Amino acid sequence: MVAPALVFAGVMIVFPFGYAVWLSLCEIALGQPPRLNGGANYARLAADADFWNGLRLTLLLYVISLVAQLVIGTWLGLLLARSRWARGIIRTILVSPFMLPPVVIGMMAIVILDPSFGIANWILAQLGLPPRLWLSDPDTVILTVAAIDTWQWTPFVALIVMGGYLSLPGEVFEAAEVDGARGWQRFRRLTLPLLGPTLVTAAVLRSVDLLRFFDVIYITTQGGPGTASTTLNIMAYRRGFEFFDIGYASAIMVTLSAIIFGSVLAFARLRRAVTW
Amino acid sequence: MVGRRLGRAADAVALGAVLLVLAAPVLWVLLSAFKTRTEVAALPPRLLFTPTLENFAELFGRGDFLDYTWNSFVVAGGSMLLGLVLGFPAAFAMAWHRMTWPATATLFARMAPGTLFLLPWLVMFTSVGLTGTRTVLVLTHAVITLPITIWVLLPYLEGVPRELIESAQIDGARAHQVLLRVVLPVVVPGVVVAAILSFVFSWNYFLFALVLSGLESKTAIVASFNFVGEGVTNWGALMAAAVVIAAPPLILTMLIQRRLVGGLAAGAVKG
Numbered sequence: 001m002v003a004p005a006l007v008f009a010g011v012m013i014v015f016p017f018g019y020a021v022w023l024s025l026c027e028i029a030l031g032q033p034p035r036l037n038g039g040a041n042y043a044r045l046a047a048d049a050d051f052w053n054g055l056r057l058t059l060l061l062y063v064i065s066l067v068a069q070l071v072i073g074t075w076l077g078l079l080l081a082r083s084r085w086a087r088g089i090i091r092t093i094l095v096s097p098f099m100l101p102p103v104v105i106g107m108m109a110i111v112i113l114d115p116s117f118g119i120a121n122w123i124l125a126q127l128g129l130p131p132r133l134w135l136s137d138p139d140t141v142i143l144t145v146a147a148i149d150t151w152q153w154t155p156f157v158a159l160i161v162m163g164g165y166l167s168l169p170g171e172v173f174e175a176a177e178v179d180g181a182r183g184w185q186r187f188r189r190l191t192l193p194l195l196g197p198t199l200v201t202a203a204v205l206r207s208v209d210l211l212r213f214f215d216v217i218y219i220t221t222q223g224g225p226g227t228a229s230t231t232l233n234i235m236a237y238r239r240g241f242e243f244f245d246i247g248y249a250s251a252i253m254v255t256l257s258a259i260i261f262g263s264v265l266a267f268a269r270l271r272r273a274v275t276w
Numbered sequence: 277m278v279g280r281r282l283g284r285a286a287d288a289v290a291l292g293a294v295l296l297v298l299a300a301p302v303l304w305v306l307l308s309a310f311k312t313r314t315e316v317a318a319l320p321p322r323l324l325f326t327p328t329l330e331n332f333a334e335l336f337g338r339g340d341f342l343d344y345t346w347n348s349f350v351v352a353g354g355s356m357l358l359g360l361v362l363g364f365p366a367a368f369a370m371a372w373h374r375m376t377w378p379a380t381a382t383l384f385a386r387m388a389p390g391t392l393f394l395l396p397w398l399v400m401f402t403s404v405g406l407t408g409t410r411t412v413l414v415l416t417h418a419v420i421t422l423p424i425t426i427w428v429l430l431p432y433l434e435g436v437p438r439e440l441i442e443s444a445q446i447d448g449a450r451a452h453q454v455l456l457r458v459v460l461p462v463v464v465p466g467v468v469v470a471a472i473l474s475f476v477f478s479w480n481y482f483l484f485a486l487v488l489s490g491l492e493s494k495t496a497i498v499a500s501f502n503f504v505g506e507g508v509t510n511w512g513a514l515m516a517a518a519v520v521i522a523a524p525p526l527i528l529t530m531l532i533q534r535r536l537v538g539g540l541a542a543g544a545v546k547g
Contacts, residue, residue, distance in 0.1 A: 001451065002378055005366035005422065009378075012419050013385045016396035023395060036348050076294060079287055090291075091533050093299050099529045099536075100302070101480040103497045104518045107504060108305050111511055117317045119304065155298060159537040203539060212389035215482045219501055241487060246395060253392040261389050 024250035034247070041251035050227060050235065051252065057142055058231040058256075064146040067204055069154045070199060076154065077161025078191070086162055094155040106219030109135065109148055135220050138228035145217055145229060149210070157202045164198025165191070196274030204267045211260045217221045232256045306524075308515040316512045331516035344499040345520065347410060351495055352479040352524075354414035359421030359474045360467065367426045368459060371433035372441070379430060382423035390483045393419070397488065408490025414486045421474035427542035428473060432466030433459070469535045476525040496521050 024041055045051050048227035080086045086094060097105075113134035114119050120121040134144045178191050214233045217223065223230035223238060232240070232252055240249030308316050309329035313459050370379055397416060401407045436459055444458045460467070485495045494502075500517040529536055 001365035001455075005426070006360040006378065008362050008418070008422065009382065010387070011395075012415060013382075013393070016393045016400070017384075017398070019396035020392050079291060079294075079353040082287060083284070083512055085291060090295065092530060093295050095529060095533060095536055096302055096526060097298055099476060099480075099525050100522050101525065103480075103482055103501050104305070104522045107500065107514055107518045108301050111308065111515065112301055112304060112502060115509075117319065119319070119321055122319045122321070151298070151301070156537065156540070160541060163537060183319070200372065205541060212391075214389070214391070219482075219504060221395050233389050233391055236389070237483075240391065240395055250392075250395060253389060257388050257392055260389070264387060 012231060020250050021254055023247055024254045026247050028246040030244070037247070041247045044248060044254075045255065046250055050139050050230070051232075053227055054230055054232040054235040054252075057229065058233075058259075059112070059211075061142050061146055061149075061213060061231060062207070064143070065149045065153075066203065066206055068150045069157045070203060072150070073154045073157025073202065074161050074195070074199065076158035078165060078187075080158060080162045081165040084166075086159065094159060097152045098156045100152075102215030103219055105148065105152055106216050109144075109216070109220050110212065113144070127273055136225050138225050141221060141225065141229045145213075145220070148220075153206060153209075157206065160202045160205075161195065161198060164195055164201075168194050193274070194276065196276070197271055200267055200271040200274060204264060207263050207267065210262055211263060212256065232259075287508075293484050302505040305515050306519050308511060309519045311512055313510060313512055316515070331510075331512040332520075334510070334513050335516045335520070341496065341499060341517070341520075343427075344494050344496045347413075347489075348479055348521070349491055350410055350418055351413040351476045351485070354410070355417035355421045355478040356471055356474040358418040359412060359469060362418070363422050363425030363470070364429060364460075365455060367429040368433050368455060370426070370432055371436070372438075376430075379426050382426055384385040385419050386423050394484070394487050397484075401488070407488065408493055410493045412488050413485055413493060413495070416488060417478040418479055420477050420481060423473050424477060424539075425470045426541075428470040428539045429463065429466050431542070432463040436462050465535075469532050472528050472532050473536075473539050476528055479524055516545070 023034065025036055025039060027037040027040065028034045063176065080094075112118050115121060115131060115133050115136065118134075120134065124131055132140070135141055172190065172194070173186075176186055212233050213231055214237065217229050217231060217234055217236070221229045224235040227235075233256060236249050236252035239245045239252065241248075307323075309331055310329070311322070312328055312330065315322050315325050346351070351423065366378065370376060393416075397412075398407070401412050406412050440458060440459070440462070441454055444454050480497065481488055482497050485493075485498045489495060489498055496517075500514075500521055503514055503517055532539070
């Protein structure tokens with residue numbers, strides 16, 4: 001009964017993956033069959049300033065967003081758990097951001113963050129603050145993207161944290177109450193360690209999506225201005241589908257896949273370390 | 277007591293602020309979709325206005341947006357069904373034989389960047405003459421829906437009592453009869469969650485259709501993205517498109533809210 005699914009996965013996932021790895025080892029000129037070129041694409045990668053810029057931006061976006069989402073998500077998740085607030089209309093508001101199509105998130109950002117006609121700068125003006133070029137300032141565009149993703153996915157992290165917290169054994173907390181552990185002490189010594197596995201789960205899910213982040217960047221900036229938001233996935237896409245530099249694009253994609261798998265494995269080890 | 281009450285008030289204020297930050301942009305899009313061309317870009321913003329449907333009239337008046345919306349339904353529905361047809365028996369076999377490596381293997385598709393598959397797919401589908409059809413989108417989106425289906429269904433299927441199945445086998449039922457008549461009715465709630473999540477993720481998915489769809493098979497998601505690319509200055513119509521493509525996922529997920537997060541995180545816990 002597994003056979004149909006395995007055949008499908010073989011044709012649609014495993015074979016294409018192998019094919020992409022092979023392409024990444026080939027020189028591909030239009031009108032000629034691919035020719036193995038002994039890792040020249042990877043050598044080119046190592047010498048390409050654009051690649052290192054892409055890697056830097058990918059990791060920057062990843063670290064900023066992940067930290068923000070885990071910290072705010074933990075705070076919000078515990079807040080929700082305290083009064084079991086995630087019900088009805090509140091839950092609808094919480095899940096809406098991450099269930100919206102990324103294209104809608106992008107359109108929303110374009111309209112709200114427009115430098116002249118967007119409401120974001122109007123609000124800044126009311127507060128007496130200078131306007132910002134949210135999506136067109138090369139120095140801060142990656143922060144804007146990180147903020148958009150944090151807006152969208154922090155509620156997801158919060159709901160995971162809430163679920164994890166509510167499934168913890170209540171006696172532990174009663175015992176701590178008796179021992180007089182309160183506030184920060186209680187959070188630092190008790191809640192946080194107990195939530196370890198839950199937080200690792202949330203971190204894995206967000207890591208995979210953040211490292212291969214594509215949609216919202218491509219919709220709002222296409223990687224610009226210049227290359228200021230050209231993360232590795234955006235770079236791979238543009239090299240492959242706009243410049244048809246197939247072998248090189250494949251090498252970037254394979255490298256990015258390796259980074260993602262590496263991070264998932266690292267979190268799998270971390271989970272064993274924090275499991276109680 | 278006073279301290280506790282103060283704490284509660286502080287919690288309520290904090291939660292209110294969070295909900296405002298989360299809801300305001302979504303409401304802003306919704307309101308903008310019902311404003312006239314001049315009202316939509318007016319600053320200070322007009323919160324009180326006479327709602328109009330002219331943006332939706334313009335959007336669907338262009339003719340093809342209705343076709344693209346239909347394409348989205350066909351692709352999301354088709355890949356959801358394909359995911360269930362392939363994933364339900366596979367998940368059952370995995371639960372029955374307590375073998376999880378195939379499930380773990382499907383996580384691979386969930387981790388790899390979508391761009392990685394696109395070039396090989398393009399070559400594969402060109403060689404069989406399928407490029408630009410909705411079939412291609414159904415097949416490629418099933419790469420998303422299959423892992424979702426398997427991982428959402430696994431815990432439900434592991435909960436099916438083994439005696440139930442064994443007694444059906446003793447009665448001489450064939451494998452597919454056991455699956456459809458004995459197992460399926462017990463795990464309907466899981467199938468509903470898997471189907472809704474699959475549909476929503478396929479509906480929302482952008483990258484595969486961006487590259488692999490043709491003029492005829494374009495989804496509403498890609499068509500909306502093209503509006504942005506064309507530099508459409510009519511924000512009202514843009515926001516109307518956003519409302520149209522946002523409605524199905526929001527309405528569907530409301531039905532399974534309580535199981536939503538567990539379904540999305542399935543696979544990350546064990547895998």
